Amino acid sequence: MARTLTAGARGSRGGIRSGEAKFGWLFISPAIIIIGLFLVVPILLALYVSFSNWNGLGSPIGNSKVIGTGNYEKVLIDDGLSKSDFGTSIRNNLYYVLLVVPLQTTLALFLAVQVNRRVLKGRGLFRTAFYFPSVTSSIAITSIFLFLFTASGAVNSVLQWFGVNGPNWFNDPSGVIHNLLAGAGVTSAPAALAGEGPLGISWWEWLSGPSVAMSTLIILAVFTTSGTFMLLFIAALQNISGEIDEAAVMDGAGGLRKFFSVTLPMLTPTLFTVLTLGLIGSWQLFDQVALTGGGAPGKTVLTPAYLAYDTSFTELKWGQGAAISFILFVIIVALTLFQRYVLRDRDVGKKAERNRIRRDAEIHASAARATYQEGLK
Amino acid sequence: MMKKTWVAATLAIGLAASLAGCSAGNGGDSTGGQKLTVMIGSSGDAETAAVEAATAAWAADNDATVEVVVASDLNQQLSQGFAGDAAPDLFYMGWDQFQTYASNGYLDPYADNLPNKDGFYPTLTDTFSYDGTFTCAPKDFSTLGLIINTDSWAAAGLTDADVPTDWDSLETVAKTLTTDTQVGLSFGLEYARAGAFMNQAGGHLVSDDGTTVDADSAENIAGLEYIQKLHTDGVLKFPTELDAGWSGEALGAGKAAMVIEGPWIKGIAADFPDTNYAAYELPAGPGGQSTFSFTNCWGIPQNSDTADAATSLVEFLTSDDQQLKAAAAFGVIPSTESAAATYAETYPENASFVASADYAVSPVNFAGSASAMTDFNSKLEGLIGGDPKAILESLQTSLQATLDEANAK
Structure with a gap:
């Protein structure tokens, strides 16, 4: 505000910088108008729809009225399919995120370090090969995976060589953890877990693990996105100068x-970027779900993003669909903030404060020693 | 510099293309009442060409222009059209979405005033009635039948006398037809097939007065248990177990000797021209004969400026003459009883589908039922090795809740 006032005051004096603010606004107005029209207004409108009873007939403005938090209650509180579907989709996506984000980050970092080694021949070839899945359309890759993972597809044929009877990947709704427990003889919910958990599905359901079908999508996601993030890590690795490496070697580091x-x-800033992008991207899983049958098998591939789409476009419950989108938005923002907190810069905060005090004390002490020794001479 | 120009050009082209895509999806403006946009979800070039020819014939007679838009995702494009106040003047409306659209006030109930409204099959009129008002005119329909691979049939030493008429004989022939490389019977494990067995066992989902759900009845359980039994005996396998996208593919590839599908089965001719098959009525269960009918209607949006012109077009399209032309072009069964009778004579191989129309029922489709039925479908995937009663009890709860909600509206 103060800045604007000074600019205005200067303008009124008619100096060489007169009208600067005016032109500033003029030059950024295309961006502001475009962002406002295509981003801010639609988001605000969607927020309104999530609190309204709009049924998709005509514009939401004038054809709907505010009904309070009813749409959110349907999804979060009221017992019924809306709540249990949402709970199922959150469970599915949670397992997806928990597995995809660490796996893709680790793999991307590993690949980046490998192709960044100077001794490696044909680095360009490997970089291109690893990056290739990222530039291919997700629909195309999903289609290829659908063929690879059919009951008698390539993957199962290879498994057959080792005497393993592969599952019917994309059609197997059984949870991985459930299957492991079944191996240990636990096939149905123990009494402690049979009760209803959060969001209308039982604790036993929450603990099912990703279904075999979802696991296939997890493999797919790790395969496609690792290349993208590998590129980010390579860029960061190339910023680390050779001297630092040499200094570390001189100090005897293996x-x-x-x-x-x-x-x-030294890669922490990039790591933060990769984790954030990975987290946001994996909570918005949609393409693969749409292509593999909208949540089939057994709703174990259903995600909140797809559920929001389906609720709006098929069931015409636009308010409820918008509500799901905003709940998803809150989840993503909350998790990103949490992750930022965990990965925060250690140079600030309590621990950093202690380090600084200790360092200062050492400097003072050595200075005092130097003065003392000087005095002795 | 060169790169930047490239990026800019790509962006510009992409933007232009997406804008063009939007305007196509909006269905265009409908000024003057004589320029109509018809949005269809087409099964292929044959259907598109037939609809284009029929609408062009009407347009020529009525000094109008009709543009046929083929939707790639009909539901989504209709939703966008309605939200943008730019719904197409006439569109395909599926049986499964009809009640949801009607209850939200999307549809003009023009069909009650059609001169030929009494010519349609009563079951189709019922399907497309909302709140007791016949809303939109059915354009065609199909029923489920038992499709038998005639070569496998003969190879197993079976004759016309062996065509199954009840569950027991179905089980017997399925056993006879099952070999190492071929399973006797196959169909997709979903409500649209399993529901027919539940009905054959004498069950139903919604009571006649439309207020209570009877999903967990003993009859419905018996229907699902029969499917379980066939599967346990190894004479029934689902298309996913046979590496087929749908059971028609399993039939064509010789992996299944019998499947339960509708007249659209003739679509397999493109991929499997050498497969010979014949269609029969579904065998009766303990509760008698039953099958499902699936149908589309011609929807006209509420408060449309072009409703009169569109109604006249529907009247033309649903006339016996035009419906028989459509049947010849892409194989659907006409929705009027008189045209269907002619159809059954012209295409005796499809006569059984027409005969089934007498007792066919429409699958549950009241407003909001889709989510409950989707949930039922996902639970059905656990039928093998699962508990039919638990599956139906879960359906009972969710379906009754949605029914109460729909009735309260």
């Missing part, structure tokens, strides 16, 4: 020690 104590800390 390969692993150098990676974990020197390289990885």
